[in-house]
Amino acid sequence: MSKRANSKYKIDRRLRVNLWGRPKSPLNKREYGPGQHGQGRTKPTDYRLQLMAKQRLKGYYGSVSERQLRRYYTEAVRRKGDTGENLVELLERRLDAVIYRMKFAITVFASRQLVSHGHVKVNGRRVNIASYLVKDNDVIELTSKAKEMERVLEATQTAERDVPEYVTVDHKEMKGTYVRGPKLADVPYPVQMEPSLVVEYYSR
Known part of the structure; x- marks a missing residue:
């Protein structure tokens, strides 16, 4: 089992979302990140918004590595149609x-x-x-x-x-x-996913 399975709820707290919509998530009790600075509310930069969107999408599928996600992005760009929609479809075909x-x-x-x-x-x-x-x-x-x-x-x-x-x-x-293969609107994500921001992150 991947190491991330043992700390899946740390992912929830770090990203400040109940990523899988589970009742056991610590976000149901504490809607802020871990650590002494977890409750900070600084305005995020465009880069941070893109990074967090990527981390949410990557974290949701559990075992997807950075190399794999970048490979899916490359394939999504190669295919016809919206790159963000293509990226979601590839992940949902795993x-x-x-x-x-x-x-x-x-x-x-x-x-x-x-x-x-x-x-x-x-x-x-x-x-x-x-x-x-x-x-x-x-x-x-x-x-x-x-x-x-x-x-x-x-x-x-x-x-x-x-x-x-x-x-x-x-x-x-x-x-x-x-x-x-589904469209983004078809996928029952419990939190808002923004693949367009993920595309912006990788296309920088």
Whole structure:
């Protein structure tokens, strides 16, 4: 498991948002950053706004490294259409993100672990790479062992979030389909994401 999984709520406090909308987040009690200067309210610069937007987007997906995010940005620029929308779509095509959206895992960190431990199949083939990019109409299914895991069963029953329209899922069969790549408005982020600021950050 990545080191960030052990300090995921520190990310919440540092960014001053309940990034995943979870009831356990410390931001529900203290809406300020950590440390003795955490309650400071200085006006942020344009650079800081761009940096924080990047950190929010990067932090939300849990295991995305700076190198990976920059690579996604480069691919988003290469593709036709809005670069910010393309960036979000690429992130939402990650296999660990799809597992999270299908509610097979309670957190993005748990979904990454499920994939890396070999519990996920794409079109009948086992895939253990969390950053694997899922294509439209790909069928994602859990292994027979994973279908009986208590934490997986608990995740499918959680009322914290809903399954978005760009994926379909059958929680009885533990199987789903990635229907299409989403637009920013389709993605159920619990906090405001600003991919346009992320694009500005990388295009400096």
